[in-house]
Amino acid sequence: MALQVFLSSVNFGRKGTIIWDSPEMIGMQVFILPLFQISFFAILAQYIGYQGSAVQYIVVGNALQAMSYSSVFAVANITSSDKWQGTLATLIVTPANRMALFVGRAVFQAGLSVVIVLGGLFYATELFGVSFASADIPGVLLVILITSVTMMSFGLLISSIGLFMRTAMIVANVFLFLTMLVSGVNFPVSSLPAWLRPVGYAIPMTYGTSAIRLAIAGDPLGKIAPLLGDEVLVGAIVLLLGYLLMVGFERLARKTGRFEEY
Amino acid sequence: MSKLQAVRASAHLTMMNFFADPQWIIPSIIAPFIFTMVALFLFVNVTGPVLLYAVLGGGLMGMWGTTVYGSGSSITFDRWNGTMEATLAAPVPLIWIIAGRVAWNTFIGVINGGLILAIGMLWFRTGIPIANPVPFVFATLVTYVSLSSFGLMLATIYVLSRKGGFIENSLEVPVYIATGTMFPVALLPLATQPIAFILGPTWGIEAIRKAAIAGYAGLGTSYWTDMVILIAETAVYFVISFYLFVRVEKLAKRNGTLEEY
Secondary structure, three states: OHHHHHHHHHHHHHHHOOOOOOHHHHHHHHHHHHHHHHHHHHHHHHHHOOOHHHHHHHHHHHHHHOOHHHHHHHHHOHHHHHHHHOOHHHHHHOOOOHHHHHHHHHHHHHHHHHHHHHHHHHHHHHHOOOOOOOOOHHHHHHHHHHHHHHHHHHHHHHHHHHHHOOOOHHHHHHHHHHHHHHOOOOOOHHHOOOOOHHHHHOOOHHHHHHHHHHHHHOOOHHHHHHHHHHHHHHHHHHHHHHHHHHHHHHHHHHHHOOOOOO | OOHHHHHHHHHHHHHHHHHHOHHHHHHHHHHHHHHHHHHHHHHHHOOOOHHHHHHHHHHHHHHHHHHHHHHHHHHHHHHHHOOHHHHHHOOOOHHHHHHHHHHHHHHHHHHHHHHHHHHHHHHHOOOOOOOOHHHHHHHHHHHHHHHHHHHHHHHHHHHHOOOHHHHHHHHHHHHHHHOOOOOOHHHOOHHHHHHHHOOHHHHHHHHHHHHHOOOOOOOOOOHHHHHHHHHHHHHHHHHHHHHHHHHHHHHHHHHOOOOOO
């Protein structure tokens, strides 16, 4: 039954999330946003005087971070979309497995995230000279896949918060861009003030940015496996936390009738 | 109802909506703020007035972000709330209603820009070393008007099209790049530089930097050259806006295609 719910949610997730997954929005996420985001920080780095590998560090980081629009923002707005369309209450009264329901609807975004990153890496190599000559391609693909799934979990955590709020869009917006600052996208996490670093380590992408750079440099899977292991662990914790929040908020909302108070 | 009354009423209503739910300012603040913070971390080992350079750019990004999202979202919310048709049917030209909204949103953009400036300066302890305060304030105000006029121009597209979200999100970062908010436009590919020069904010940020940073040369033009070009381009944006709004309103009423695209 849970599998049935999951599969139908995957199907509905593709067809039903009209706002964020219209053809032009998909085109924007795949072709436009990565190009200009990477360009902005690459040109800025060159202006400041960063050379060669430092610029490529930034380019690769932003190519991976570009997935956040899909894996974090769009996923986080799943509950908000249901609220706007008036279908959340109906969903909540069903006996469907909650994990299967919401994870299923986010799966399409995880898949789209992979495509977005591949597009970003295409720009990285064609426009910014990032070389994949010695890259461990299976390793790169594995990093992209794991980061997409774990960041999807992160988006589901925010979506759970949105269950109790009027909209998750505001929180989603914050975390969409926060990864740019704290997840080792443009500079190492060690450059952040000490009090801010734990925030970075609590986000799965932080491990992904380190891992993808190693994979592109040619490091074998054995060397990036610990980073991927940490990323999977953080992703699992985030997913579990999101599920507990979702169940908790649902109970609270049923008990108090305050579904959309905040 | 006079046109000025319509602008004032529209601005007042937009202001009331803002205070009723101020959280919606966050989407337009957060991107410029994060971009500025990242830039400041990247600038950290560079000497000279670069911190002020970066926070001024961040301030303009904040103004731009609020203008783009404010212009688009006010019309998008009209669509979602079903008030688009009533707004269009009001006995005052649509441009004056939208002008009121754009004026308030761009005002918030100036506040937003100032906040980013203040936070950046406090975080990195740069102080407030504005070299020429009066020209700085004048350039900021004229840039505000220029951004309003640009937002008005964009609003015509939002009226005709349902793709407001796509347009807003697609325009944000390209304009950061094209207007030289964080780096000179001379670094852009030659073919794209003309785009920078026809954008008023490009000249606005140039004038603001010349007023704020002693010895800043930028594009090699003088402060007053930048201001003249900025004012001229702003006037052109207003003319285009008026023309487009008249056309758009006639088209929407004649064809009934307000929400077709």
